[in-house]
Amino acid sequence: MTTVPWVEIDEGDGFGIENLPYGVFSRPGEMPRVGVAIGAYVLDLAGLSAAGLVEDRHYFASGSLNAFMVAGRAAWQANRARVTELLTDAAHREQVEPHLIPVADVEVLRPIEVADYVDFYSSEHHAANVGRIFRPQGEPLKPNWKRLPVGYHGRAGTVYPSGTPIVRPSGQRMTGMSEPEPSYGPSLRLDFEAEVGFVAGVPSVPGRGVPTGAFRDHVFGFLLVNDWSARDLQAWESQPLGPFLSKSFATSISPWVVPVAALEHARVDPPVQDPEPLGYLRCDEAWGLDLRLEVLINGQVVSEPPFAGMYWTAPQQLAHATVNGAPLRTGDLFASGTVSGPERGQRGCLLELSWNGREPVDLGDGTKRTFLEDGDTVTIRATAPGASGSVISLGEVVGTVHPAPS
Incomplete structure (x- = not known):
């Protein structure tokens, strides 16, 4: 057996044998099922299971990945090894090929049933920029920021698959410094946030935290997140508590x-953490990830945020989210917070890119943006280095802004 797949693959598209990401898809008139992306195809795992080619425990004839995610790390490893074997050993080609479906012929759906959703605030560059925008005379970072991964609980019911229209939210907002009272209406400062998320598969025991060293035992994988934000609603309602209606209308x-396992070769040392984190946040492995994001508005690249510079890592975020005894559930989604780098072209939201509307x-087409307008389409992409110089794609998350209901 060779590690070279017999499936025709464009090596530059990031969906080679080193990746093998999972998703949920359907064809017209058929029920959703689980598949793996390989090149320009989806490998139908439900079909392979029915044919006896992969282990069948009713993981894959499902509208979400949750049944497979809860099976645990040994099942994930075994299935990844088996799929790799089926796609690289030409002896399996005749049996497997009927289960390869062109991606163009399927509808790709939301991959997981979201249990809970947590969004962090883990980019020092983003947090410092926000501090400079709103507290120009004070310290950019709050005193707790380098002590713990700051975060908030979002709304699981409005986590939508890529491509879902984003309806402009309405709510209370202050329209200007001269306005003594808030008004109600559609957000005038709608924004995107380029983020990376991870998904929990194996639950944890209530009352016991998940240590950083147990990350691989609980977390199934990574995906891209756009945490849509209504900045004017957010500024008014976040006094003194955190985001509520300004965030809960949509997350893509x-x-x-x-x-x-596909991102092992992308692991790098994270930034030095000073002061040294408390014991439960210390991590013995390098869990920075060399992911390179790209943000487009209407097809024009506006930012290229580097994920490797995130101050708090995914294992630290998971450890902090559970240290109070809150148990993990299958399908829990954790997002990184806006990914931003030190340069202007690396800022991961319009709040920073336009410096709150001032720039x-x-x-590139004669138009400019301070915040998003109706009809704008935001696309977030990401890639990572894989084994032997290969590229791992995280795909893309896309959303188009639709006007608020009249």
């Missing part, structure tokens, strides 16, 4: 969940 996720962003 990408369709393919990249297994943790409009040029879209």
Whole structure:
């Protein structure tokens, strides 16, 4: 057996044999099922299971990945090894090929049933920029920021698959410094946030935290997140508590969940943490991830945020989210917070890119943006280095802004 797949693959598209991300898809007139992306195809795992080619425990004839995710790390490893064997050993080609379906012929759906949703605030560059925007005379970071991964609980029911229209939210907002009272209406400062998320598969025991060293035992994989934000609603309602209506209207996720195992070659040292984190946040492994994001508005690249510079890592986020005894559930989604780098072209939201509306962003077609307008389409993509110089794609998450209901 060779490690070279017999499936025709464009090596540059990031969906080679080193990746094998999981998703959920359907064809016209058929029920949703689980598949793996390989090149320009989806490998139908439900079909392979019915044919006896992969282990059948009713994981894959399902509208979500949850049944497979809860099976645990040994099942994930075994299935990944088996799929790799089926796609690289030409002896299996005749049996497997009927289960390869062109991606163009399927509808790719939301991959997981979301149990809970947590969004962190883990980019020092993003947090410092926000501090400089709103507290220009004070310290950019709050005193707790380098002590713990700051986060908030979002709304699982409004986590939508890529491609879902994003309806402009309405709510209370202050329209200007001269307005003594809030008004009600559609958000005038709608924004995107380029983020990376991870998904829990194996639950944890209530009352016991998940240590950083147990990350691989609980987390199934990574995906892309757009945490849509209504900045004017957010500024008014976040006094003194955190985001509520300004965030809960929509969060978009990408369709393919990249297994943790596929990103081993992307692990790098994270930034030095000073002061040293408390014991439960210390991590013995390098869990920075060399992911390279790209954000487009209406097809024009406006930012290229580097994920490797995130101050708090995924295992630390998981440890903090559970240290109070809150148990993990299968399908829990954790997002990184806006990914931003030190350069202007690396900022992961319009709040930063336009410096709260004071520096409009040029879209290259004669138009500019301070915040999103109706009809704008935001696309977030990401890639990572794989084994032997290969590229791992996390795919993309896309959303188009629709006007608020009249």
